[in-house]
Amino acid sequence: MSASTTHDPAAESGGTSLTGLSAAELVAAYKEGDLEPQAVVSASFELIEKSEPELHAIYDSFPEQALEAAQESARRWASGHALGPLDGVPVTLKENQKVKGRPTPWGSAATTPVPAESNAPVIDRLQSEGAIILGRTTMPELGMLSSGVSSLHETVRNPWNLAWSPGGSSSGGGAAAAIGYAPINLGSDIGGSVRLPASWCGVAGFKPTFGRIAVDPPYFGRHIGPMGRSVADLALATGALAGPDDRDPYSLPKQRIDWADLTFDPAGRRIGLVLDVGDGAAADPEVLDVVRRAAAVFERAGATIVEIPPFLESGTIDLIDLFWRIGHWNDYCRMDPERRKLLLPFIAEWCRGGHGISGEDALRSHDAQLDVARRTIAATADVDVILSPVSPGAAFPAEWPMPSNDVNDPMSHIGFCVTYNMSGQPAVSVNGGFTEAGSPVGVQIAAARYEDRLALAAAHFFESERPASAVRPWPTLSA
Template identity: 55%
Template sequence: MTTSTQSVDTPLHHRSAADLSAGYAAGHLSPVDVVEAVIARVEEKEPVLNAFYRFEPEAARAAARASAHRWADGAQLGPLDGVPVTLKENIAVKGLPMPGGTAARDAVVADHDAPITERVREAGGVVLGTTTMPDWGMLSSGVSSLHGISRNPWNPAWTTGGSSAGAGAAAAAGYAPLNVGTDIGGSVRLPATWQGLVALKPSAGRIALDTPYLGRAAGPLTRTVADAAAVMGILSLPDVRDYTRMPYQDIDWADLDRDVRGLRIGVHTDAGAGAITDREVATAVEQAVDVFADAGAEIVEIPPFINQGLLDDLDDFWRVRFYAQYRAMAPAEQRQVLPYIAQWCARGGTLDGATAVEKYDSIAEMRRATILATSGFDLVLSPVAPMAAFPAEQPMPFSDPETTMTHIAFTVPYNMSGQPASSVNCGFTSDGRPIGLQIAGRSFQDLAVLQATAWYEANRPADADPVWPA
């Protein structure tokens, strides 16, 4: 972990994991004081932001006291011992309900810790609780039939993004330096782009899940690249419960120093599907590309490699998948599902089995096209999303549930290809909404992606640096 570079005037709730660890080691800070500062921050902001599903301050206090004793005895479990962490509500925490963002059914109470939760606890991380998500995680916002609306700390009128809605808000608000979400189409990168954060969707199978499925990954949402790298060091440890896991690689995640000179970098600004990229978003990404070019990277434009048909097919496959859940519910339960989601998945019930298989088979073509188009490059730069944050009350950037997910054409190909992709802030709109740059790499080159993200974080223009909301 890198050494602290933050000012002593930085509030405890906005300190990085590295800064907290350095303070604990030197005896200048205590996990108990940090958790109390975080609890005060949550109590101050949570009535507006609504980022937590289950906030567990007493459990966090107990964990912080245990951590403080370990640091005092020189028996700390690692550099993240005593560092606050939040977990998305679909990551099992033993004893806590897992409603999946919906009011439609009584939530199942987890009878075990997920692999992610176990790794965090083994490292001494202080779990503050679980963060919100929209119904079934199938919205890119913080709108939920169970939770209401989660809001953006930069401006509560703006969306958090989703589906890792509360995780993003917790990171930006200063609830915790380390926050873990899940991502099947952009669900850690979208909250990151719309809240000025760093996120990594790692290679498929890098972080063990106890409920893996096609395209799904878990990853960090943090305020700095160093914090994302630090938590990857524990999240990427193996667990036999993930039958899709990749072979474990012993990676020095703290090794973030890398020059981009000479790298062959693809630039992907036309997704070939979905919404047209807003001019302010495109300009910010173009300026970020210039930073890489000025440092000696070889820049090559990449033409679109997916099309609208592939995006439509994936959207329809998801509708079929979730209609199967919706159909199995009692009518009273169906009425509790967010109306937008109920209407969205209804089309899945009109598709026969052969059509559903055809839609599924299109995913393989998206995977093939993405890998082939990006294989000749060390990195690929693109927007994360074609638009900046939209109103918090909107379930999606568009209003019609019949519309294909027009905002994920830059992000979802990397879920289906299994390649790593990050988000890092690269600018702001004229009204102050953050804009994210996506940096993607070859499969299993997660560290290379984080190194490039750290390089850009250190070299981006000053006006692209987030100044976190007070």
């Protein structure tokens, strides 16, 4: 394969190939008897085999188990006893989502490869719905990089241009969604790790309300969310996966939500527009132009656009970064000394930034999270939906660990995303356009806590009405 991409016109709206079909299209075809899951799963693995030598998006694949599960799904569909709306639908997991009997290395050669004793809650939920798990996608070192760079794996690359990073930390999931491995690709998100790769890979990505999908291990601000080629598939996946689990004390009770209802009328709605959160890197002009054009789509449909002024204090993101460093310094110290030497140097240096911190500064870094939550909720309280960039910039070189490529300024790009991790609000990334260089640019569409359906519906509206320039054929790797 060459180190370049071509674009497949047949894939523009799902395409005629099996790997181009949405989850909803697959389920409809299974129900009518027009298609069997085995054929779809086989097509997915053919695409994986073709693409992986250059993409490096898959860490751990399960072809035998997946084909066996596909046969069982076919029997259920034939007998009229499908388990749920994901029965027979291919799904990828993120490397940090535990699978019983398999290690969970978190993208690092420094971790000790111990087989998991049980599945993560999301795995159990997927299996109960009949979803076909193809495998786990690659993540960067300890999940603390917005790239596909790690000490364990080859660097994950962006299907739109193999010289670019797909983003992270759900790097493999974003690349898998863009190339078409599966209609639903699960990631995790503590500061943008679903939405950033969704933005840079030109796909849709959803961070639900905090606690909507159970997480193991749970952590404040950590969410599980899907990436895919359509907002409708994100809604389908979220509805199937939402619900409580005792392994996650933050998980929410099951809510009665019609996840299939994505109707949204902008007329009379107040749409917030955030172009500067007050901290972190300033957004590039090309990114701001895409977001302003997205706001114009809502305004033409009758919405009132309300510009929201910056609301974070300068230095807040550095405090959150410090809190994460302190936690990882603790992990660093507990590592086997010989294995510790295997850490990616960028991350080893980043961890050392958490050493020698006073108790007062540690508490300040902890309290910054709650401060961001309060400020974000207050700033967005008087609008129905909020538009913003996902990232201040477009895709960056694949070999860089972070967009800044600077361990002393690693998190300046997460300002638009981390606000909603701390506040727990649902937020969607939908492609809104492309830079002159051809990099996708995501538009973030958020809503109040627990208003997941509203955020998805607004995103679905924009996906349907966005400028023609925001839609291009899906990338394919040239042979």
